[in-house]
Amino acid sequence: MTFVAPLNLILLGSMDWSPVRISIETSVTATLITLAVGLAAAAWRERRSGPAAALVDGVFLLPLVLPPTVVGFLLLLLFGRNGPLGKLLLQFGATVVFSWPATVIAAAVVSFPLMYLTARAALEQVDSRFLEAARTLGASEWRVFREIALPLAWPGVLAGTILSFARALGEFGATLMLAGNIPGRTATIPVAIYFAVESDDMTRAFAWCAIDVIISLALLAGLYHWTRAQGRARWMRR
């Protein structure tokens, strides 16, 4: 196989571009959810210790160590017609399985541990004297977090966001289990590649791989410049 066939397909051929849109929409939405939930969980965990907190840690990190298919299967049990959340949602006339929100849920759950771990490490790195100084100056705990802890932990939180986004973009196993492969609705780039290979359309698979590499490199380049710009902030310049 030459490079010409996939290139022809991309430039002239009949590519259905929907997996690109779905992948990006899914990753962005999942990352935003992960950022909010991961930060809240990290901030909550930072104030606690003991066996209960350690157990919570274990649950939070499970998606990182389990195979994505297991995560997908568990989510399927949870959101399926007979699952507790599935039943609840059905009462409002909503089904999650095999819909676009399912891709978001799968990507968010799988990328959550990365966000949680990095955000927690970043918050723990913040010198507690800054937080204490803020408290003696009359600041509420929310203000201490929002105006002192979070800005100081921001470079680390940003790193977690990047990792989560990358993980969400590459998510395959859990997505396939929970969202399936519905072209134009739940088929992300990784899923499209899998089904292209399965139907022996190597040219299309190659084309998708090339597109995925380009998107990933562009993303990394953008983030590199963004983080460098952040690092040039006047207050942290060395």
Place this chain on the structure above:
Amino acid sequence: MPLRVQIAKQLPNFALDVSFTAGDAPLGILGPSGAGKTMLLRCIAGLEQPNLGRIDLNGRVLLDTAARIRVPARERRVGLLFQHYALFPNRTVAENIAFGLHNLPVEERSRRLAALIERTHARGLEARYPRELSGGEQQRVALARALSIEPEALLLDEPLSALDTHLRSQVEAELQETFAAYRRPTLVVTHNIEEAYRLGEQLLVLARGRVAAFGSKEEIFNHPPSLEVARLTGCKNFSRARPVSDHVVEALDWGCNLRVAHTLARPAAHVGIRAHHIDFTEPSSASASADNVENVFPCWLVRSSETPFRITLYLRLHKPPAESGEYQLQAEVFKEKWERFRKLPQPWHVRLAPDSLFLLPE
């Protein structure tokens, strides 16, 4: 008294168990490293929880473990100046100082900010970030920030220790100026004896979590209540003592009888004298029969140690030292005086003036 503190807290190596009251004047808290000084300030500010106790400030209860009252730090209105200032690195000087003015209307806020900057000589620094400030400037900004909440008490943790030596006297003068204007309970923690004396009007000596002495600084320095306090306040010379008569004690380690000006209710166990109180008498006044003159004794130099303006002399009394290192007294004199008598033949004569000697109970 505006600030009343009575707290106990178990720490890894010892228990902090402190009670004192502070008026509207600076109180110096002196103690060696690890005596619990910082912990004491943190308990008052509400950053640490004592196991037991009560703190009240101007009639407001900040802590009462018996009544289960623990006012959180943000509601205590206690200003705390951290040892390394803890300025928010991501905020400018103006933003740091204004952090505590958050709830005020905009006009009031900028008026108060300007007044604080003026008061702490921080003008011209407003737009800078903490890492762009010198140590002395950081100290001023941290002080302005601590004062921004109009605290009812001000706590300073080693306010000068992070500064270069040449900056200290300048910043110390600024602190004294601030204290003079503030006139509310002010606690200054330090391990530096001279700083504690200069900055505090009253003095509290803390040793391993306990109050070893508390009162007027002159009284504590002139009449330390115990051997420990005498040591912590910088006294270098001690001898075991045995009372002989009303105003005479036998100094066992110095091998002589000493007349003393002050006596104790309890029997004295030690007698002490500060290094700079040891007086060298000229040979003319110390006659050949020196022992007849009150508290004057012949002495020989064992070794000496110089600082730029003073010299510390390690002395042996009564007879020449057999081997070096065996000194009994440590005297400190200005170099000008030392230059006058260093060439004279030994023995020299020291006088341990009766009103410079203090007795210490067991």
